Amino acid sequence: MILPPQGGTDSTPEKPSPQPSQQFLTDSISPPQNVTDSTPEFLFPNITAEITPPQESFKATNFSRTQTRTLASMQMTSSMISLFATITLITMIARSHAKLTTIFHRLLLGLCIADLISSFTLSLSTAPIPSEASNDIWNASGIIATCTAQGFFAFLGLLAAPFYNCSLCFYYLFVITYNKKDEYIRKRVEPFLHAIPIMISFIGAIIIASKEAFNIGPSFCWIGSDPPGCFDDPNVECNRGTDAKTLYLIFATGPYIALPIVISLTMALMYRTAKKNEKKMTGYGIHTLRLKATVANGNQRQETKESSASSSLERSRLSSIQKSLQTFVSSLCFWRKEDNTNAVTSRSNKLNKQSKAVIQKAWAYSLAFFATYFFPFLLNIFSFTDRGDNFILNLFVRIFYPLQGLFNFMVFIYPRITSARQRDKSLTFSRAFIRAIQSRGPLPKGAGKIVSRQRIEKKRVPTTESKPFPIRVENNDEVEKV
Numbered sequence: 329m330i331l332p333p334q335g336g337t338d339s340t341p342e343k344p345s346p347q348p349s350q351q352f353l354t355d356s357i358s359p360p361q362n363v364t365d366s367t368p369e370f371l372f373p374n375i376t377a378e379i380t381p382p383q384e385s386f387k388a389t390n391f392s393r394t395q396t397r398t399l400a401s402m403q404m405t406s407s408m409i410s411l412f413a414t415i416t417l418i419t420m421i422a423r424s425h426a427k428l429t430t431i432f433h434r435l436l437l438g439l440c441i442a443d444l445i446s447s448f449t450l451s452l453s454t455a456p457i458p459s460e461a462s463n464d465i466w467n468a469s470g471i472i473a474t475c476t477a478q479g480f481f482a483f484l485g486l487l488a489a490p491f492y493n494c495s496l497c498f499y500y501l502f503v504i505t506y507n508k509k510d511e512y513i514r515k516r517v518e519p520f521l522h523a524i525p526i527m528i529s530f531i532g533a534i535i536i537a538s539k540e541a542f543n544i545g546p547s548f549c550w551i552g553s554d555p556p557g558c559f560d561d562p563n564v565e566c567n568r569g570t571d572a573k574t575l576y577l578i579f580a581t582g583p584y585i586a587l588p589i590v591i592s593l594t595m596a597l598m599y600r601t602a603k604k605n606e607k608k609m610t611g612y613g614i615h616t617l618r619l620k621a622t623v624a625n626g627n628q629r630q631e632t633k634e635s636s637a638s639s640s641l642e643r644s645r646l647s648s649i650q651k652s653l654q655t656f657v658s659s660l661c662f663w664r665k666e667d668n669t670n671a672v673t674s675r676s677n678k679l680n681k682q683s684k685a686v687i688q689k690a691w692a693y694s695l696a697f698f699a700t701y702f703f704p705f706l707l708n709i710f711s712f713t714d715r716g717d718n719f720i721l722n723l724f725v726r727i728f729y730p731l732q733g734l735f736n737f738m739v740f741i742y743p744r745i746t747s748a749r750q751r752d753k754s755l756t757f758s759r760a761f762i763r764a765i766q767s768r769g770p771l772p773k774g775a776g777k778i779v780s781r782q783r784i785e786k787k788r789v790p791t792t793e794s795k796p797f798p799i800r801v802e803n804n805d806e807v808e809k810v
Contacts, residue, residue, distance in 0.1 A: 388461035388468075388556065389546045390717045397466035399547040400453040403726040407451035414443045414733035416765065417740055424769040431510055431518055435499060436740070438522055439492035442529075443733035446485025449478055450730045454547055461544050468544075472568075479542025479549040483533045487579065489732055490587045491525030493697040497594040500690040504683060505601040532579040541569040541576075547726055551576045581708045584701055591694050598690060602683045689739070696735035703728050741765065 389396060418440050421433050428434050454467045456474035470478075502508045502517055536542060536551060543552040553559050553569035703724045710716045744764035749755050755763070 388457075388464040388544050391546050391719065391722075393464060393466055395719055396454065396464070396546050399722060399726050400466055402723060403547050403730060404451055404453045406727050407447045407453075407730040410443060410730050410733035411447040411451060413737035414440050414447060417733070417737045418444070420740070420765065420769075425771045426769060431499060431513055432496075434518070435492065435496050435521060436736070438525065439489060439496070439736060440733070442485045442488035442492055442525070443736065444485070445481055446489060447730055447733055449482040449485060450548055452478060452548070456549060457544050465544070465546070475544065475549040476537055476540075476542045479551070480533050480537050482548060482550065483536065483542075483579070484529050486729075487532060487583060488525045488529040490583060490697060490701060491528060493693060494587055494590055494594075495521035495525060496693050497591050497690060500686055501594045501598055504598045504686055536575050536579065539569065539571050539575060541572040543569050543572070546722065551580055581712075584705045584708055588698065588701070588705070591697060595687075595691060595694055598687050602687055605683060689743075692739040692742075693736065696732060696739055699735055700728060700732040744769075 391399070418437065421427070421437055421440075424433070426433055428437065454465050456470040456478040457465055457468035458471055458475055459469050462468040498517070498521060499513065502513050508517075541551050541553070542549050543554040544556065545552060551569075551572055553572040554567045555564065558564045558566040559570065559573050703721065707716060707721055707725050710718060710721060741761070741764050744767050745757070745760045748760040748763045748767070749757075
């Protein structure tokens with residue numbers, strides 16, 4: 329305790345020293361004796377201070393530093409695996425025969441770019457988090473600008489990817505349910521399938537960044553406030569992200585609830601349509617089979633005069649069924665003229681197989697979406713019930729959340745592995761996997777004829793020597809023919 333200056337030789341009786349608690353109150357409320365206005369303020373800083381309770385210091389996260397290291401390490405590992413798988417998938421699309429001439433490849437490339445952005449951003453883990461939180465978060469060594477940049481690009485990729493999953497489902501819906509050709513989808517539907525994911529993700533990222541709502545998280549910068557949870561405590565003023573709770577509800581929780589519902593509805597419509605088409609093709613196949621068998625055997629029934637009108641009506645009905653069947657099958661590019669009675673049955677079987685294959689691929693990409701966003705969906709629900717700090721749930725989120733690139737790669741390459749092993753049953757899975765990566769996929773329509781013609785022209789040997797054309801050479805005034 330700093331003693332006040334002595335005042336002359338005045339001898340006053342010494343007062344007993346107060347107790348420690350009384351001493352604190354005395355120093356905080358009333359100034360010491362013999363203190364004048366000219367006394368420097370830095371000697372007695374508590375002269376005019378009020379008694380206020382000490383403010384609680386906020387931690388950057390509710391997890392311990394060791395737990396944040398575990399979360400960051402798992403997130404970094406999953407992100408690197410997904411990043412490698414996404415780069416491989418983009419390379420396979422670029423090397424394929426079709427390249428970007430198909431709608432499916434273009435939509436898949438958009439999904440891969442979104443995965444590439446999110447995987448790279450999440451692989452940085454806690455490094456962009458401001459270093460002021462290094463006591464609470466492992467490896468935090470960034471600044472506010474790096475934290476905002478990580479949150480911006482992470483949001484951009486993690487929101488565009490599920491919207492591109494929906495775009496793939498809508499593409500399959502137009503092919504199977506509405507029976508639209510690629511030309512119609514390319515001109516009238518595909519621009520919206522790209523524009524919606526890109527615009528929503530960019531607009532959301534810009535709005536959140538302008539509100540300063542990208543802040544510190546347990547393993548990467550995400551939508552939140554600074555200090556964390558300040559919007560729930562009226563006694564604490566938020567430095568950044570005052571609207572973080574509303575923005576999180578709109579741009580994080582909302583899409584993760586709405587998009588699974590949309591994907592489930594599109595899959596249900598496709599499955600229903602495939603079942604209806606299967607029944608129709610089975611019925612049409614029987615009628616046309618009977619008609620072709622009758623025409624092939626030449627056993628036309630003799631009509632009586634009494635039933636001539638009804639029989640002609642029956643023939644016209646059968647012919648109309650045959651024409652409608654031909655139109656239906658030819659629109660799906662499976663019609664080929666055959667003379668045997670099993671032609672329609674084989675075509676209907678091919679149609680069913682093709683529709684089932686398309687639905688299986690759509691289901692596979694939908695399952696990749698659900699595997700990626702199932703645990704984040706649970707975490708969003710738990711966050712609104714004040715149980716979002718569950719370490720096990722957060723650990724599963726950090727493992728599966730960055731892995732959509734790997735799941736998409738597995739869905740894309742699995743049919744090629746199966747096809748390679750069917751052609752060569754002696755292949756092991758690893759060799760079939762390598763062969764599937766090296767494969768360039770099927771040729772686009774019409775490309776086989778062009779390639780075969782080029783090969784024939786290369787092998788063609790000319791039978792006669794070509795004679796040179798006459799050339800007129802002018803030398804001064806003389807013209808001679810060579």
